[in-house]
Amino acid sequence: MYLIKTAEINEEIRDLEVRVIGEENEQLGVMSGKEAFALAQERKLDLVKIAPNAKPPVCKIMDFGKFRYEQQKRDKEARKKQKSATLKEIRLGLNIEKNDLETKAKNAIKFLEGGDKVKVSLRFKGREMGYTTQGFEVIKKFTAEIAEVGVIETPAKLEGRSLVAIYAPNK
Numbered sequence: 001m002y003l004i005k006t007a008e009i010n011e012e013i014r015d016l017e018v019r020v021i022g023e024e025n026e027q028l029g030v031m032s033g034k035e036a037f038a039l040a041q042e043r044k045l046d047l048v049k050i051a052p053n054a055k056p057p058v059c060k061i062m063d064f065g066k067f068r069y070e071q072q073k074r075d076k077e078a079r080k081k082q083k084s085a086t087l088k089e090i091r092l093g094l095n096i097e098k099n100d101l102e103t104k105a106k107n108a109i110k111f112l113e114g115g116d117k118v119k120v121s122l123r124f125k126g127r128e129m130g131y132t133t134q135g136f137e138v139i140k141k142f143t144a145e146i147a148e149v150g151v152i153e154t155p156a157k158l159e160g161r162s163l164v165a166i167y168a169p170n171k
Helices: 033-041 062-079 097-111 126-145
Strands: 017-021 028-033 045-051 058-062 086-090 115-121 150-159 164-168
Touching: 017 033, 017 045, 028 033, 028 058, 033 045, 033 058, 045 062, 045 150, 086 097, 097 115, 097 126, 097 150, 097 164, 115 126, 126 150, 126 164
Parallel strands: 017 058, 086 115
Antiparallel strands: 017 028, 045 058, 115 164, 150 164
């Protein structure tokens, strides 16, 4: 319907002429702001300015408290249905064995099928920093394991003592 955050209501409307819409969305015509407010009070409802930039501004007669409550309910429902992809992390070592790599890949596949992104980090300890090319090979093997369910979003890059890659689920 309308997105009203800080709408002018009732006495706050000081325009000389306003176009008025009734509670059943019927056009009531152009009238002075005071007449429109009196009409809204007569019906025990609020006068709400919904289009302040129109010529003349458009006001609607409605129960503003009920409208705001329903809008908050719709916003809350929309937030519930919104799914944010979380980032799951999997850590590998430079000298990881094949079976361990497969186990980590199975976990990554489970995360990707659940709609989450996966961050794979390979930490270099001590003198392992001299073998970064082997680290890239481990990441390549890992990528091959999960290729059918995940696509690489951020290619492997060295961040300090870690080699990091991020995978997203296939669409």
